[in-house]
Amino acid sequence: MSSQKPSIPRGTRDFGPEKMIKRNFILNTIQTVFKKFGFLQIETPSMEQLSVLSGKYGEEGDQLIFKILNSGNYLENINTDFIIENHKKLTPQIAEKALRYDLTVPFARFVVMNKNEITFPFKRYQIQPVWRADKPQKGRYREFYQCDADVVGTNSLLCETEIISMITEVFQKLNINDYTIKINHRKILQGIASAIGKDGQESSLCVAIDKLDKIGIQGVSKELLEKGYTDSEIEKLLPIFNLKGNTLEIIEQLKIFLDENPIGNKGIEEILSILDILESMNANFQNITLDLSLARGLSYYTGTIFEVKVNNIQMGSVSGGGRYDNLTEIFGLPNISGVGISFGVDRLYDVLEELQLFPSSSEQNTQILITYFDQEGFRYGLNILPQLRAANISSELYPDSSKIKKQFEYADKKKIPYVAIIGEEEMIENKISIKNMLTGTQERYTLQELILNFSRN
RNA sequence: GAAGGUGUAGCUCAGUUGGUUAGAGCGCUAGAUUGUGGUUCUUGAGGUCGUGGGUUCGAUCCCCAUCACUUUCCCCA
Numbered sequence: 214m215s216s217q218k219p220s221i222p223r224g225t226r227d228f229g230p231e232k233m234i235k236r237n238f239i240l241n242t243i244q245t246v247f248k249k250f251g252f253l254q255i256e257t258p259s260m261e262q263l264s265v266l267s268g269k270y271g272e273e274g275d276q277l278i279f280k281i282l283n284s285g286n287y288l289e290n291i292n293t294d295f296i297i298e299n300h301k302k303l304t305p306q307i308a309e310k311a312l313r314y315d316l317t318v319p320f321a322r323f324v325v326m327n328k329n330e331i332t333f334p335f336k337r338y339q340i341q342p343v344w345r346a347d348k349p350q351k352g353r354y355r356e357f358y359q360c361d362a363d364v365v366g367t368n369s370l371l372c373e374t375e376i377i378s379m380i381t382e383v384f385q386k387l388n389i390n391d392y393t394i395k396i397n398h399r400k401i402l403q404g405i406a407s408a409i410g411k412d413g414q415e416s417s418l419c420v421a422i423d424k425l426d427k428i429g430i431q432g433v434s435k436e437l438l439e440k441g442y443t444d445s446e447i448e449k450l451l452p453i454f455n456l457k458g459n460t461l462e463i464i465e466q467l468k469i470f471l472d473e474n475p476i477g478n479k480g481i482e483e484i485l486s487i488l489d490i491l492e493s494m495n496a497n498f499q500n501i502t503l504d505l506s507l508a509r510g511l512s513y514y515t516g517t518i519f520e521v522k523v524n525n526i527q528m529g530s531v532s533g534g535g536r537y538d539n540l541t542e543i544f545g546l547p548n549i550s551g552v553g554i555s556f557g558v559d560r561l562y563d564v565l566e567e568l569q570l571f572p573s574s575s576e577q578n579t580q581i582l583i584t585y586f587d588q589e590g591f592r593y594g595l596n597i598l599p600q601l602r603a604a605n606i607s608s609e610l611y612p613d614s615s616k617i618k619k620q621f622e623y624a625d626k627k628k629i630p631y632v633a634i635i636g637e638e639e640m641i642e643n644k645i646s647i648k649n650m651l652t653g654t655q656e657r658y659t660l661q662e663l664i665l666n667f668s669r670n
Numbered sequence: 671g672a673a674g675g676u677g678u679a680g681c682u683c684a685g686u687u688g689g690u691u692a693g694a695g696c697g698c699u700a701g702a703u704u705g706u707g708g709u710u711c712u713u714g715a716g717g718u719c720g721u722g723g724g725u726u727c728g729a730u731c732c733c734c735a736u737c738a739c740u741u742u743c744c745c746c747a
């Protein structure tokens with residue numbers, strides 16, 4: 214009999230107990246903040262109809278969707294010409310379901326399907342894994358979690374400020390202090406495109422200037438040239454890259470650049486309103502900057518866009534989002550504006566690990582392990598165990614009758630802070646010896662004393 | 671889609687300019703210590719050197735192919 218070597222698909226991960234404790238610290242923090250701001254949780258299925266996802270993420274995005282092969286004889290009734298002609302035409306015929314690629318599109322589908330039950334404005338949060346058929350790299354997986362919070366059904370800029378407040382609170386709770394919330398506005402980018410004579414062509418402009426911090430002004434210029442921008446158009450753009458000062462000063466310079474462009478000025482107005490609301494709420498501004506090079510890849514954003522970067526650490530953005538005006542329109546529900554935020558748990562994990570910001574995990578652990586020498590001690594332990602648990606003390610009884618040494622090793626490896634020892638002497642005295650595994654000290658308590666000492670934890 | 675890197679013990683890695691018996695640290699086993707973990711000392715187990723083929727008297731090493739993992743670019747969280 215030959216055994217097979219087990220493995221998991223690349224880009225996927227197992228999470229052991231230590232990792233789950235740390236992940237849950239992040240997830241619970243985010244969830245607590247979402248709840249506090251009045252967001253309600255929903256979940257959607259792992260798989261969606263392929264047609265729901267197709268075409269929502271651009272042409273490249275379609276390739277990155279994990280498709281699920283139809284059940285049964287999926288080749289029945291297939292026009293074999295497709296196989297030779299084009300696999301893209303064959304795919305929808307043999308796969309009608311696919312794994313979700315993000316949480317936003319399924320949410321849009323959810324809103325449209327449940328529009329009669331939903332009370333608008335609808336604030337929902339969702340924490341679930343998503344899948345991408347990408348080649349894995351550092352900080353990039355084929356299965357990963359997203360934590361999204363969105364408000365749909367209102368244009369109010371209060372939503373934007375609440376998102377900023379939530380980011381601030383999450384980072385404060387995670388003890389990350391040195392970070393930047395970059396904000397920008399798609400309408401400002403539209404206005405810039407228009408001002409240099411490229412009306413309506415801001416998407417290629419966005420893709421290029423999004424890379425500004427990576428490839429520099431020269432790299433961006435080169436890319437724009439390749440995309441058909443003329444030298445004079447790029448020349449006009451240059452002042453944008455050289456704006457200096459704080460957010461308000463940049464806005465003043467930007468106003469001059471945009472001149473009377475109505476769309477661009479609408480964007481500026483909204484940014485100013487957001488800052489004004491934040492000021493009324495006495496919010497902390499320090500971490501917010503207007504970054505005109507922020508564009509964000511996804512094409513459905515139409516208003517304010519955000520991204521959060523942890524400073525002084527080699528890591529891409531850990532959070533991002535923005536306002537979208539027409540996400541539900543494609544499913545037949547127009548004029549629903551929404552704004553959302555997404556936290557990247559996996560990247561936050563790496564950041565906290567690197568900055569050593571995870572709290573000590575001992576409190577989540579078993580507090581007391583009951584050890585014993587013989588069958589009699591085991592029975593004594595069986596009596597103690599439920600009483601400890603009734604007092605809300607996380608505890609366990611060693612299951613096998615092994616040497617005491619072995620039982621201590623178990624406690625040590627599991628980082629259980631206290632070991633209860635039940636031997637002949639203890640049973641005669643009707644007390645329990647408790648050894649503190651950290652300090653090595655040992656004392657005897659009655660069960661009552663033990664419960665009193667430990668239940669306050 | 672393009673270009674690199676790496677596959678040797680459970681883990682992290684040495685090594686052999688091609689030679690008989692492939693090593694270390696950590697981990698694991700057992701003991702020193704029959705009522706005590708972590709520290710210390712001693713002991714033992716554990717390998718088709720990724721897979722298939724080629725060259726050779728002989729390949730873990732050289733050549734070819736293949737698979738897996740990994741990094742960068744593109745794109746994204």
